[in-house]
Amino acid sequence: MAFHEVRFPTDISFGALGGPERRTQIVTLSNGYEERNTPWHHSRRRYDAGMGVRSSADLEDVIAFFEARAGQLHSFRWKDWSDFRSAKGQAPITPEDQEIAIGDGETVTFQLRKEYRSGAQSYARPIAKPVRATVRVAVAGNEMHEGIDWSLDDTTGEITFVAPPESDAPITAGFEFDVPVRFDTDTIQIAMSRFNAGEVPDVPVVEVRL
Known part of the structure; x- marks a missing residue:
């Protein structure tokens, strides 16, 4: 198969x-x-x-x-x-839609995910099949550029940075997915x-x- x-x-x-x-x-x-x-x-x-x-x-x-x-x-x-979509309703997709990880100063590869929250409970869904042209990524609120700062494996949903994000820096992303x-x-x-x-x-x- x-x-x-x-x-x-x-x-x-x-x-x-x-x-x-x-x-x-x-x-x-x-x-x-x-x-x-x-x-x-x-x-x-x-x-x-x-x-x-x-x-x-x-x-x-x-x-x-x-x-x-x-x-x-x-x-x-x-x-x-x-x-x-990573954004709610008809809101435009932004690079800060979903927090996917927190930088540790060493890790360079991160899995896309979407969080579903209701009250104090939440569920993080791994996103393995993003739509390439829609993916946007930010670190600590600053949008990064594909091909310069990061690359995407759209067959697994993994984002790989050229350099590891700084420790404690929020890593966020926006995207469409299948x-x-x-x-x-x-x-x-x-x-x-x-x-x-x-x-x-x-x-x-x-x-x-x-």
């Missing part, structure tokens, strides 16, 4: 249904209280690409994409239209009579760990 650095057609993923999934193990004790635990530190996203298929041309594009990935064999990029996914089926079944009547095919897609 391999990761294909190609994005699923965005006009089709725009209409897809899906979002994050968590796995929680719940044990109800004899006194009625519960013990809850999870084996997953990171959430996993699932989508139904079939919900975005609106025409026979869309259907042809999905089948071609599915065949080129050999079904579940090869993974690919997916644009989650509900969550693909989700690494694969098809969650080796079969796509379509009845054209029902498709023409408004029934959409079932095309499940699931996030993969990298």
Whole structure:
């Protein structure tokens, strides 16, 4: 298997249904209280690409994409239209959107990440598939320049500085990103009579760990 650095057609993923999934193990004790635990530190996203298929041309594009990935064999990029930016809402992306690390004067490589915060709790999501042309980086509030101060591996989401940021300096970034996914089926079944009547095919897609 391999990761294909190609994005699923965005006009089709725009209409897809899906979002994050968590796995929680719940044990109800004899006194009625519960013990809850999870084996997953990171959430996993699932989508139904079939919900975005609106025409026979869309259907042809999905089948071609599915065949080129050999079904579940090869993974690919997916644009989650509900969550693909470092900035909130329609705010412009800035190099200070997300704090990704604090400099220690030695480390030069840092993983992009996005923080989700509610109240006192937060979750830091690693970003492995940034969109190269959108990435901006700053150190202690000063924007750095790609190709001069830092470089990006857009296949892993790692930023590498030419020189290590100073100790205690906040390292921040702004970016758009894709989700690494694969098809969650080796079969796509379509009845054209029902498709023409408004029934959409079932095309499940699931996030993969990298």
